[in-house]
Amino acid sequence: NAGVTQTPKFQVLKTGQSMTLQCAQDMNHEYMSWYRQDPGMGLRLIHYSVGAGITDQGEVPNGYNVSRSTTEDFPLRLLSAAPSQTSVYFCASETGGTQYFGPGTRLLVL
Amino acid sequence: GIQVEQSPPDLILQEGANSTLRCNFSDSVNNLQWFHQNPWGQLINLFYIPSGTKQNGRLSATTVATERYSLLYISSSQTTDSGVYFCAGPTDYGQNFVFGPGTRLSVLP
Numbered sequence: 001n002a003g004v005t006q007t008p009k010f011q012v013l014k015t016g017q018s019m020t021l022q023c024a025q026d027m028n029h030e031y032m033s034w035y036r037q038d039p040g041m042g043l044r045l046i047h048y049s050v051g052a053g054i055t056d057q058g059e060v061p062n063g064y065n066v067s068r069s070t071t072e073d074f075p076l077r078l079l080s081a082a083p084s085q086t087s088v089y090f091c092a093s094e095t096g097g098t099q100y101f102g103p104g105t106r107l108l109v110l
Numbered sequence: 111g112i113q114v115e116q117s118p119p120d121l122i123l124q125e126g127a128n129s130t131l132r133c134n135f136s137d138s139v140n141n142l143q144w145f146h147q148n149p150w151g152q153l154i155n156l157f158y159i160p161s162g163t164k165q166n167g168r169l170s171a172t173t174v175a176t177e178r179y180s181l182l183y184i185s186s187s188q189t190t191d192s193g194v195y196f197c198a199g200p201t202d203y204g205q206n207f208v209f210g211p212g213t214r215l216s217v218l219p
Contacts, residue, residue: 031205033206041211042210042211043198043209044209045207045208050205057203059201059203088151094206097160099143099155099206100155101153104151
């Protein structure tokens with residue numbers, strides 16, 4: 001079991017570029033989420049999904065899109081990167097009230 | 111959604127010491143979790159504890175839901191306990207969590 005995996009580990013973008021952060025889990029969890037963590041802060045919810053084909057917005061969804069075509073994958077797309085999106089991004093899956101986090105993607109937008 | 115507060119914000123211990131971390135939340139909860147973020151950034155779930163007491167080795171947690179707080183106890187601390195400890199409660203967004211600001215723990219050898 002690889003658990004929750006994320007790629008890339010680190011990415012540098014220029015303002016206005018787009019990119020996709022990948023997230024995959026092999027635990028057959030229906031519930032998946034994306035969070036961002038800014039320096040010295042806890043995590044804030046961006047988007048989440050309760051199952052394939054179903055997504056919803058979290059606390060800070062602006063500037064991000066998601067889709068969920070399979071149970072395993074939950075990619076996060078940055079449409080037009082801005083410096084305010086510099087952060088560490090965590091993907092998580094959930095079962096039985098417990099969340100399992102991926103290792104994170106560190107994103108720097110110049 | 112609920113508000114989550116944690117104290118203290120920073121804690122420095124000598125190896126072998128015990129500590130108590132506190133989490134207060136603004137409303138009653140049916141789900142509360144404690145996480146440890148190690149110095150490399152990895153988030154590990156420690157306890158799912160909406161009420162009562164649980165123990166896992168040197169760590170234990172108690173949640174008193176009626177009084178809206180939870181405590182995380184670390185006994186005989188080790189340098190590998192260093193990192194940030196977050197508690198998290200339920201949000202208005204499905205089965206997700208709102209995180210407190212964390213307690214940064216440094217255990218010195």
